[in-house]
Amino acid sequence: MIDYNEMSDADFRRKVRQFFETEYPEKLRHLSHRPKFAEIEDWHRKLHAKGWVAPAWPSEYGGMELNAAKLLIFYEEQQRWGVVRGRDMGVQMVGPLIIRFGTDAQKAHWLPRILSCEDIWCQGYSEPGAGSDLANLRTNAVIDGEEFVINGQKIWTTMAHDSTHIFMLARTDPKAPTKQQGISFILVPMDQPGVKVRTIATLAGETEFCEVFFDDARTPCENLVGELNKGWTMAKSLLGFERVFIGAPNLAQNALGQLESYARGAGRFDDPAFCERFAEVALDVEDHAALYARFADQLKRGEPLGPDVSMLKIWVTETFQKITELMIEAAGPDGGTLGPLQVGNAAVDVLAAFYKARPTTIYGGSNEIQRNILSKAVLRLPG
Ligand SMILES: Cc1cc2nc3c(=O)[nH]c(=O)nc-3n(C[C@H](O)[C@H](O)[C@H](O)COP(=O)(O)OP(=O)(O)OC[C@H]3O[C@@H](n4cnc5c(N)ncnc54)[C@H](O)[C@@H]3O)c2cc1C
Known part of the structure; x- marks a missing residue:
C-alpha cells in the first residue's frame, strides 16, 4: 500500500x-x-x-x-x-456518511460496491417544496415490519435515470417538535415497482436531472444509516472539504481560456471596449485564485474553515457567468448557435459554456444562501 x-x-x-x-x-x-x-x-x-x-x-x-x-x-x-x-455521489456523499455513521455490516456491504460502481448512487434531498429550506421535506417513510414504506417525491435528482440506488432524507416522525427533527437518512434500491423516474431536460437539451416518485416503495430497515430521526445533523455534517472544492477556480479559469481562444480567433482583441471588459474578468479570475489559495493553505495547515469560505463559491460562479455572457456577446449573432464555433484554429462552444454556467449559482447552496451566511456569520448583520 x-x-x-x-x-x-x-x-x-x-x-x-x-x-x-x-x-x-x-x-x-x-x-x-x-x-x-x-x-x-x-x-x-x-x-x-x-x-x-x-x-x-x-x-x-x-x-x-x-x-x-x-x-x-x-x-x-x-x-x-x-x-x-x-458518477461520484457514492464516493463523495453516501460513502463518507456510511464510513462515519454506518454499522460494520453496512460498511462491508456498500463500500466495495461504491468503489466498483456495481451500485451507482443519486442524491434524493430536494423536493418541490424543499430546496434551500430542505428541512421542509415531506417525503415520508413509515416502518412496516422489517421495512420502510416510502411515499413522496424528489426533484432535481442528478442522473437518477442512470442510478441503481438513491440515498435520501425522509420524514420518519411527522410529530417531531421541529421540522429538522424526525428526518432519517435511508438507502433505497431504485429497481422496484414503487420507484418511478422521470427525466427533466435542461436548457442545453441534456437529460441530467430527474423527478423521482415514491409510491409505496420499500427498503429494508437495515438500510437506515445512523439513528432513526437523526438524519438531519448527519446529512449536514458532510461539509468541510466540499466547501472549498465547490469554490475552486477551474470553472472560471477554463471559461476565461475559452473566451481568450474565441476572441483571438475572431479578432476581438482589436476592439478596445472588448479588451477593457476582458481585462476586468481576467482580473476577477486572478483575484479569486489568490483568495482560493488562501483557503487552500488554511486546509493544508489542518485549520478548520470559517463561514467566510462562502465568498469563494459566490465569486467563482458569478465570474464564470460574467465570462460566458461576454463570450456570447463577443460572438454576436453566432452566439445563439448550438455546437462549436470555428474561429481561426480554435473551435469554441460558446452556447454550451453559457448553459453550463447558469446552474452553478444554484447548486451546493445557492448564492443567496451563501450571502445570508456571510451577512449573519461573518458581518454579524441582523437576520
Ligand atoms: C445542477 C444542479 C444539480 C442538482 N442536483 C441535485 C441532486 O442530485 N439532488 C438533490 O437533492 N438536489 C439537487 N439539486 C437541487 C438543489 O439542491 C436545489 O436547486 C437548491 O437547493 C435550491 O433549491 P430550489 O431549487 O428549490 O430553490 P428555492 O430554494 O426555492 O430558491 C429559489 C430562489 O430563492 C432564493 N432563496 C431561497 N431561500 C432564500 C433565503 N432564505 N434568502 C434569500 N434567498 C433565498 C434562492 O437562492 C433561489 O434564488 C441540484 C440543483 C442544480 C442546479
Whole structure:
C-alpha cells in the first residue's frame, strides 16, 4: 500500500499528472455534459484497478487516504486535464456518511460496491417544496415490519435515470417538535415497482436531472444509516472539504481560456471596449485564485474553515457567468448557435459554456444562501 502523503507535493503532482495525461481518454476531456456510466465505464475500471476511485477515503476501505494538501493537488490535476467527475455521489456523499455513521455490516456491504460502481448512487434531498429550506421535506417513510414504506417525491435528482440506488432524507416522525427533527437518512434500491423516474431536460437539451416518485416503495430497515430521526445533523455534517472544492477556480479559469481562444480567433482583441471588459474578468479570475489559495493553505495547515469560505463559491460562479455572457456577446449573432464555433484554429462552444454556467449559482447552496451566511456569520448583520 503506497502512502501518498509521504511523497513531496511536487512528486505527487507529477505522478497524478502523468497518470491522467497518459491514461485518460482524449475524447472524454472537458466534457460539457454529465455522462452516463456506460460512457465512462472503461475509465472507471482503470481508476478502480489503480485504487484511485476514492482519494479521500481511509485506506482500510479502499481509499487513497490523501491528506488535505494531496487531495487538493489530486483535484487540481483532475480539473486541469479536464478529467470527468464521473458518477461520484457514492464516493463523495453516501460513502463518507456510511464510513462515519454506518454499522460494520453496512460498511462491508456498500463500500466495495461504491468503489466498483456495481451500485451507482443519486442524491434524493430536494423536493418541490424543499430546496434551500430542505428541512421542509415531506417525503415520508413509515416502518412496516422489517421495512420502510416510502411515499413522496424528489426533484432535481442528478442522473437518477442512470442510478441503481438513491440515498435520501425522509420524514420518519411527522410529530417531531421541529421540522429538522424526525428526518432519517435511508438507502433505497431504485429497481422496484414503487420507484418511478422521470427525466427533466435542461436548457442545453441534456437529460441530467430527474423527478423521482415514491409510491409505496420499500427498503429494508437495515438500510437506515445512523439513528432513526437523526438524519438531519448527519446529512449536514458532510461539509468541510466540499466547501472549498465547490469554490475552486477551474470553472472560471477554463471559461476565461475559452473566451481568450474565441476572441483571438475572431479578432476581438482589436476592439478596445472588448479588451477593457476582458481585462476586468481576467482580473476577477486572478483575484479569486489568490483568495482560493488562501483557503487552500488554511486546509493544508489542518485549520478548520470559517463561514467566510462562502465568498469563494459566490465569486467563482458569478465570474464564470460574467465570462460566458461576454463570450456570447463577443460572438454576436453566432452566439445563439448550438455546437462549436470555428474561429481561426480554435473551435469554441460558446452556447454550451453559457448553459453550463447558469446552474452553478444554484447548486451546493445557492448564492443567496451563501450571502445570508456571510451577512449573519461573518458581518454579524441582523437576520
Ligand atoms: C445542477 C444542479 C444539480 C442538482 N442536483 C441535485 C441532486 O442530485 N439532488 C438533490 O437533492 N438536489 C439537487 N439539486 C437541487 C438543489 O439542491 C436545489 O436547486 C437548491 O437547493 C435550491 O433549491 P430550489 O431549487 O428549490 O430553490 P428555492 O430554494 O426555492 O430558491 C429559489 C430562489 O430563492 C432564493 N432563496 C431561497 N431561500 C432564500 C433565503 N432564505 N434568502 C434569500 N434567498 C433565498 C434562492 O437562492 C433561489 O434564488 C441540484 C440543483 C442544480 C442546479
